[in-house]
Amino acid sequence: MGxxxxxxxxxxxxxxFVLNDVAGSGxxxxxxxxxxxxxxxxxxxxxxxxxLLRTDRSHTIGFVTDEIASTPFAGDVIKGAQEAxxxxxxxxxxxxxxxxxxxxxxxxxxxxxxxxxxxxxxAMYHRAVEPPADSRExxxxxxxxxxxxxxxxxxxxxxVAGGRTATEALLSRxxxxxxxxxxxxxxxxxxxxxxxYKRALEARGLPFDDSLVWNGEGTxxxxxxxAAELMRAQDPPTAIFCGNDQTAMGVYEALKERxxxxxxxxxxxxxxxxxxxxxxxxPALSTVALPHHEMGRWAVEYLIDRAAHxxxxxxxxxxxxxxVGRESV
Amino acid sequence: MGxxxxxxxxxxxxxxFVLNDVAGSGxxxxxxxxxxxxxxxxxxxxxxxxxLLRTDRSHTIGFVTDEIASTPFAGDVIKGAQEAxxxxxxxxxxxxxxxxxxxxxxxxxxxxxxxxxxxxxxAMYHRAVEPPADSRExxxxxxxxxxxxxxxxxxxxxxVAGGRTATEALLSRxxxxxxxxxxxxxxxxxxxxxxxYKRALEARGLPFDDSLVWNGEGTxxxxxxxAAELMRAQDPPTAIFCGNDQTAMGVYEALKERxxxxxxxxxxxxxxxxxxxxxxxxPALSTVALPHHEMGRWAVEYLIDRAAHxxxxxxxxxxxxxxVGRESV
DNA sequence: ACCCCTTACTAAAACCTCTTACTAAAACCT
DNA sequence: AGGTTTTAGTAAGAGGTTTTAGTAAGGGGT
Numbered sequence: 028m029g030x031x032x033x034x035x036x037x038x039x040x041x042x043x044f045v046l047n048d049v050a051g052s053g054x055x056x057x058x059x060x061x062x063x064x065x066x067x068x069x070x071x072x073x074x075x076x077x078x079l080l081r082t083d084r085s086h087t088i089g090f091v092t093d094e095i096a097s098t099p100f101a102g103d104v105i106k107g108a109q110e111a112x113x114x115x116x117x118x119x120x121x122x123x124x125x126x127x128x129x130x131x132x133x134x135x136x137x138x139x140x141x142x143x144x145x146x147x148x149x150a151m152y153h154r155a156v157e158p159p160a161d162s163r164e165x166x167x168x169x170x171x172x173x174x175x176x177x178x179x180x181x182x183x184x185x186x187v188a189g190g191r192t193a194t195e196a197l198l199s200r201x202x203x204x205x206x207x208x209x210x211x212x213x214x215x216x217x218x219x220x221x222x223x224y225k226r227a228l229e230a231r232g233l234p235f236d237d238s239l240v241w242n243g244e245g246t247x248x249x250x251x252x253x254a255a256e257l258m259r260a261q262d263p264p265t266a267i268f269c270g271n272d273q274t275a276m277g278v279y280e281a282l283k284e285r286x287x288x289x290x291x292x293x294x295x296x297x298x299x300x301x302x303x304x305x306x307x308x309x310p311a312l313s314t315v316a317l318p319h320h321e322m323g324r325w326a327v328e329y330l331i332d333r334a335a336h337x338x339x340x341x342x343x344x345x346x347x348x349x350x351v352g353r354e355s356v
Numbered sequence: 357m358g359x360x361x362x363x364x365x366x367x368x369x370x371x372x373f374v375l376n377d378v379a380g381s382g383x384x385x386x387x388x389x390x391x392x393x394x395x396x397x398x399x400x401x402x403x404x405x406x407x408l409l410r411t412d413r414s415h416t417i418g419f420v421t422d423e424i425a426s427t428p429f430a431g432d433v434i435k436g437a438q439e440a441x442x443x444x445x446x447x448x449x450x451x452x453x454x455x456x457x458x459x460x461x462x463x464x465x466x467x468x469x470x471x472x473x474x475x476x477x478x479a480m481y482h483r484a485v486e487p488p489a490d491s492r493e494x495x496x497x498x499x500x501x502x503x504x505x506x507x508x509x510x511x512x513x514x515x516v517a518g519g520r521t522a523t524e525a526l527l528s529r530x531x532x533x534x535x536x537x538x539x540x541x542x543x544x545x546x547x548x549x550x551x552x553y554k555r556a557l558e559a560r561g562l563p564f565d566d567s568l569v570w571n572g573e574g575t576x577x578x579x580x581x582x583a584a585e586l587m588r589a590q591d592p593p594t595a596i597f598c599g600n601d602q603t604a605m606g607v608y609e610a611l612k613e614r615x616x617x618x619x620x621x622x623x624x625x626x627x628x629x630x631x632x633x634x635x636x637x638x639p640a641l642s643t644v645a646l647p648h649h650e651m652g653r654w655a656v657e658y659l660i661d662r663a664a665h666x667x668x669x670x671x672x673x674x675x676x677x678x679x680v681g682r683e684s685v
Numbered sequence: 686a687c688c689c690c691t692t693a694c695t696a697a698a699a700c701c702t703c704t705t706a707c708t709a710a711a712a713c714c715t
Numbered sequence: 716a717g718g719t720t721t722t723a724g725t726a727a728g729a730g731g732t733t734t735t736a737g738t739a740a741g742g743g744g745t
Contacts, residue, residue, distance in 0.1 A: 028730065028731065029730085037695070037696090038695060038696045038697080039696090039730090039731080039732095040695070040696060040697080040732085040733085041694085041695060041696080043731070043732060043733085044695095044732095044733095047732085049732095049733090052694090053692085053693055053694060053695095054693090054694070054695085055693080055694075058694080058695090072465070072468055072469055073469055073730085073731075074409075074469065074471065074729090074730050074731065075466075075469035075470045075471070075731095076405055076408045076409050076414070076470065076471055076729090076730080076731085077409055077701090077729070077730035077731035077732085078730080078731055078732070079405045079701090079731090080403075080405050080406055080409055080700095080701045080702065080703090080729090080730080080731075080732095081700070081701045081730090081731060081732045081733080082701085082731090082732070082733095083701080085405070087449070095431050095434055095435045095438065096428075096431035096432045096434070096435040096649075097431075098428075098431075099425075099427075099428035099431065099632070101431045102424050102425035102426075102427075102428070102430045102431050103425045105424055105425070105434075105450070105452075106424045106425040106452055109424065109450060109451065109452045110452070113451065113452075113459070118449050118451065118466060118467075118470070119449065119450055119451075120416070120447050120448065120449045120450075121434070121438060121448055121449075121450050122438065122442065122447065122448075123434075123435055123438045123439070123442075130442070136401070137404075137447060138447075139401055140401055140402055140403065140404035141404045141405065141447070142403065142404070142405055246636070247635075247636035247637075247638070251638070273632070273636050276636050277636070280638055301632060303428065303602070303630060303632050303633060304632060304633065304636070307575070307576035307602050307605050307606070307633070308576075309576070309580070309609055320425075357702065357703065358702085366723070366724085367723060367724045367725080368702090368703075368704090368724090369704085369705080369723070369724065369725080370722085370723060370724080371703095372703065372704060372705085373704095373705095373723095376704085378704095378705090381722095382720090382721060382722065382723095383721095383722070383723085384721080384722075387722080387723085402702085402703075403701090403702050403703070405701090405702075405703090406701070406702030406703040406704085406729090407702080407703055407704075408703095408729090409701090409702080409703075409704095409728095409729045409730065409731085410702085410703055410704045410705085410728080410729050411703090411704070411729090412729080
């Protein structure tokens with residue numbers, strides 16, 4: 028900066044004022060032009076580090092995730108977060124912990140040393156977690172996960188509403204016996220979606236028949252097996268709600284083997300909106316999307332807002348899972 | 357740091373020496389313990405910013421990508437890069453540009469202001485790019501893309517070898533007529549794989565028959581259409597090499613509709629190893645994996661190495677695409 | 686014509702936190 | 716006493732921001 032000041036024939040103060048557009052510094056347009064020209068000529072680039080040291084604003088947000096690659100979701104979350112950060116003039120620093128607590132703790136440590144303005148702890152599937160206590164030193168938020176004791180703010184998908192949406196997509200087409208191949212029991216996603224399924228039935232005055240509900244493993248294989256199971260019954264469903272799109276992929280196989288047409292004979296709806304699968308399947312799969320992008324966005328917006336306005340009570344924010352209608356319903 | 361020094365009854369110098377384990381500073385174990393205890397008591401966390409200002413080592417690498425979410429690959433690349441960075445004690449700062457040049461330039465600017473030690477420019481599909489000139493201010497490398505004029509170091513998949521590997525997987529099973537549903541012509545991936553396909557044939561003394569080679573669009577739909585086309589011929593192939601796994605998904609459909617078994621009647625091999633598809637397909641798809649993880653890793657290792665040992669001639673490094681055998685061959 | 690006070694600019698200096706020469710004091714030998 | 720080691724402290728930056736202080740020009744009053 029000194030060089031620029033010298034070249035422009037002013038003091039570093041003036042350079043700082045001009046380059047940062049400080050209000051009320053009353054520097055005449057003339058001088059401003061000279062300073063800016065000098066900066067350009069010297070290809071001057073301010074040193075964000077030095078600025079941070081003085082201002083204590085790193086304009087950086089830490090993003091700690093358990094698994095970045097195992098699902099395509101991770102990309103959506105990061106993209107949403109990154110977009111929101113960019114819009115606010117922030118940068119995102121990312122660490123993938125591989126679900127290793129030691130790495131997670133040192134990652135948080137490194138981020139705090141760099142004075143990040145907030146930390147996001149993201150999980151790649153919806154579950155309970157316990158982030159390092161150190162993260163409380165700055166605004167922090169859990170993404171696609173939550174603390175059992177509610178002591179951390181978090182943002183998660185509205186699984187209940189999602190399950191209800193999926194089921195209603197089928198009910199509204201006149202189906203009254205809807206099979207449900209859920210995920211492994213115990214997962215928040217499985218519990219929530221089942222509840223949503225029940226509520227949808229209830230709202231239409233339809234009975235809940237637990238012979239229509241199975242827990243699979245979220246794979247095409249188990250979808251194939253359980254669809255076969257469902258269709259073997261004497262009063263088989265006319266529609267199947269699958270706990271995820273991979274399951275639906277297996278269900279398609281099973282139905283096709285039986286010569287059943289989708290959606291004419293059996294309608295199918297998936298969950299997750301894994302485009303790679305849902306779009307490519309024939310017929311294209313109607314499904315419910317997880318709001319990964321929105322959660323990423325919400326998390327950084329929350330952090331920025333909280334950094335600006337201080338502490339608020341931790342809360343669990345849920346985001347709706349929109350229905351994506353294609354050809355299978 | 358001053359607080360710690362005061363509490364331990366020493367000077368800031370001593371604290372710095374102890375906390376950084378400076379060699380040859382000759383501080384007795386006694387004092388060291390006292391300093392460390394004070395630091396712990398005050399929950400002292402060094403300010404990485406101040407250190408950086410003095411040492412000029414940010415221990416941060418910038419990662420600029422055109423699209424983070426549109427393919428599951430992005431996650432692998434980032435994961436590989438992040439792992440390598442972590443092992444070297446570096447952090448990764450990521451920006452998604454949405455292929456917008458303006459954003460890319462300001463992203464580079466922001467990173468340079470933060471004094472990153474290197475910049476990676478990643479593309480989500482293999483292609484030629486032209487990164488902002490400013491990136492040359494620090495070590496920089498292109499990932500899954502390259503500069504037309506070769507003026508930037510880069511790391512890309514070895515498409516030729518990959519195409520050859522895929523073809524040979526089929527030839528080695530005795531197939532002599534291998535159909536090839538390639539990607540859109542013009543893509544480096546399509547050109548390279550076609551070359552590899554030809555070389556594999558050549559190596560076995562088999563003729564190249566261009567009626568066996570079609571360009572699709574990399575979708576299940578076009579795979580379906582072109583497989584039908586291929587099988588309609590009077591001398592249809594006994595094996596099909598697909599430019600990607602989505603194409604293979606459509607090929608499966610077409611073959612199954614004709615009552616052809618995989619791999620008994622027609623063997624199929626894909627490309628990309630999109631696990632979501634390849635593993636879930638029945639039979640599971642044999643395919644060739646793109647080395648995303650390795651490219652990510654290579655890129656940061658190259659950067660760190662170059663930062664340490666100075667400029668070297670830009671080179672294009674290729675990484676092999678390993679064959680992933682499953683059930684379709 | 687002189688003085689004083691604004692206003693409009695610009696500069697000096699303190700500060701942010703840590704690293705690292707360089708220096709100094711103490712302790713330990715001959 | 717004089718010279719080495721050990722051990723520890725001082726102070727100068729690193730590159731900005733921001734507070735405080737100043738100078739010069741212009742304007743009004745007498």
